[in-house]
Amino acid sequence: MSEEAPVPGTLHDTKSTGVGCFSKVANRNPGDSIFEVRDILSRERRLIAVVTLLFTLGSVFYAFFATPVYRSTTLVDVSADKDRQASAFLQSHAFFEDFVRREELLPLLYADLQRREPGIWKGGGKQAPSLRDGAALLKRRVAVSRKKKNSGLVRVSLEFEDPSVAADILNRLVVRVNEVIREEAVVKATRNISYLEEQLRLQDSLLVAWLASPAMLSSDDLLKKDVTEEMQRGIDHLQVQMMLVDGSLERRQLIDMIQKNSRTIMRARTEADEFALKVYDPASPNEKEIRPEKKSVILLGFVGGLFTAVFLAFSREFFVGKKSFPDSGT
Structure with a gap:
């Protein structure tokens, strides 16, 4: 019995490029897809297991060996008239730069770098981080949140690799903010008092000079019009009273x-x-670390590895099947 020639465009036409594949998809029973997926997963189970295991082990290694980060928090009440000023300082790069310089925080902020290169702050090795770098790093680690919208209670937090260092730096930061605001207030008040006292002395000297020479303030025009001495004394007395009242109010x-x-x-x-x-x-x-969250990291590594493994399994099935498919009719 002679073998029938394959009809172009059908499932038997394996030599036609790509056409048999599309015809196979078109004639597939939807229920067969589940079984095909199961078969692929079964055939690639070793690949899936290995990739998932590698991802999970990597996440476990990161979760337990990554440098932990701790968060220290303080609760402060900001004076109503100093609220905007305090908020401005906690957002000011210049303030943080001055704070890092005064407290000599660069070795603490870059402790890992100092361990790798002990002489970096003495000019050895590569160039040491600048005050600007340290200020930017510290500023990123500080967070400010208000308890209530119209409340003066503010929660300030700092994240650092060492919980004791985090608490120490944060307490010093709050103290420094208070000091800067206080120093500025004293300087401003002292300058205001100096100016006001000068104005007060000027008022006193003018009043004394005017009382000592009341005729200087009399009107020449009135004297030329033969105003009587009695009327002149009345005018002078009225001027004195007005001057005293005005001077007293301003004083x-x-x-x-x-x-x-x-x-x-x-x-x-x-x-x-x-x-x-x-x-x-x-x-x-x-002492409670906020990063890395071990359970979340391990779970994310497992799920990510599983999805990656399944993707690689289907990709390999697709590419391997595509390469071997044209030779199936030979």
């Missing part, structure tokens, strides 16, 4: 402003630690 205002600025200086000196920020909950070492 009172100057004195009030001097007292207000003096109270600011007094408060800055007597309440130095709580001038702008009152600490309710100082930062303390928190």
Whole structure:
């Protein structure tokens, strides 16, 4: 019995490029897809197991050997009139740069680099990180959140590889913010008092000069018109009274402003630690690491490895089947 020639475009036409594949897909029973997937997974089970295991082992290695990160937190109450100023400093790169310089934090911020190159801060090895680099690094690690929208309670947190160092730096940071605001307030109040006292002395000297020579303030035109001596004395007396009233009001205002600025200086000196920020909950070492989260990392590694393994399995089946398919009719 003679063998029938394959009809072009059918499943038997294995020599036609690509056509048999499309015809096979078109004539496939949808229920067969599940069995085909099962067969592929069964054939590639070793590949899937190996890839998933490698990903999982990698995630386990990272979870247990990566440098842990800890978060230290402090709760402070910011004075209503100093709220904007404190927020501005905690966002200022110049403030952080000055803080890193004053507290000599570069070796702490780059402890890993210092361990690898002990002489880096003495000019040995590669170029050491600058103050600007250290300030940018510290600023990224500091987070500020408000307890309530219109509340002065603010939570400041710092993330670092060492919980004790994190707490120490954060406490020093809060102290420095308070110091800078207090110093600026004292300088401003002192400058205001100096100016107000100068104005007060000027007012006093003008009043004394005017009282000593009332005729200087009399009208020459009135004298030329033969105003009687009695009328002139009345005019002079009225001018004196008006000058005293005006001078007294202005003097009172100057004195009030001097007292207000003096109270600011007094408060800055007597309440130095709580001038702008009152600490309710100082930062303390928190031994609970926030990164890496071991369970999440391992689970993510397992799931990622499984998906990658299945993808590689189907890819290999596709490419291997595509290469061997044209030779199936020979």
